[in-house]
Amino acid sequence: MLSKNIKETAGIARIFLNKILKGKIKTRATVVGLSGNLGAGKTAFTKAVAKSLGIRQKVNSPTFVIIKKYSLKSKLHKFFFHIDVYRLKNEKELLHLGWNEIIGNKEHLVFIEWPERVRRAMPPHARMISIIVGKKGFRNIRLK
Numbered sequence: 001m002l003s004k005n006i007k008e009t010a011g012i013a014r015i016f017l018n019k020i021l022k023g024k025i026k027t028r029a030t031v032v033g034l035s036g037n038l039g040a041g042k043t044a045f046t047k048a049v050a051k052s053l054g055i056r057q058k059v060n061s062p063t064f065v066i067i068k069k070y071s072l073k074s075k076l077h078k079f080f081f082h083i084d085v086y087r088l089k090n091e092k093e094l095l096h097l098g099w100n101e102i103i104g105n106k107e108h109l110v111f112i113e114w115p116e117r118v119r120r121a122m123p124p125h126a127r128m129i130s131i132i133v134g135k136k137g138f139r140n141i142r143l144k
């Protein structure tokens with residue numbers, strides 16, 4: 001889907017979130033990878049998802065803290081994780097941050113920026129969203 005601005009990104013985030021939650025299997029965590037170049041809008045997209053989930057706290061880029069956890073008031077998931085592995089060297093570093101516990105809990109909804117950096121740690125059932133910046137700064141946002 002094409003987004004011309006942040007507001008449209010919010011609408012797309014809502015649509016994609018619905019699609020992802022609809023196909024959810026309740027026996028495992030819901031994991032979503034966000035790919036795209038520096039500044040493509042991965043954090044902006046995740047903020048829109050958080051807002052749509054009813055998270056009122058400010059959602060900042062987790063680049064420096066790597067992992068941020070938010071409580072949810074939803075029947076489907078108890079916690080929302082926003083992870084940015086840009087600064088990690090490899091999968092091993094992610095495992096040291098408790099990755100297996102995070103993705104091993106079906107009450108977790110996990111959005112992770114730069115998933116290609118930890119490709120081997122991504123579960124096979126993870127969904128993927130890619131953001132490509134095109135002409136005039138429009139964003140092409142895809143869900144795979």
Ligand SMILES: Nc1ncnc2c1ncn2[C@@H]1O[C@H](COP(=O)(O)OP(=O)(O)OP(=O)(O)O)[C@@H](O)[C@H]1O
Pocket residue numbers: 003004005006009036037038039040041042043044045061113137138139
């Ligand atoms: N759909 C959009 N339309 C216009 N501007 C956007 C859109 N999405 C994001 N932006 C803007 O692009 C800039 C970078 O966005 P953001 O920080 O979300 O990118 P990112 O992919 O998370 O970057 P990083 O790789 O550094 O984590 C921000 O100023 C944001 O407001």
Ligand SMILES: [Mg+2]
Pocket residue numbers: 042043044061084113
């Ligand atoms: Mg970011």
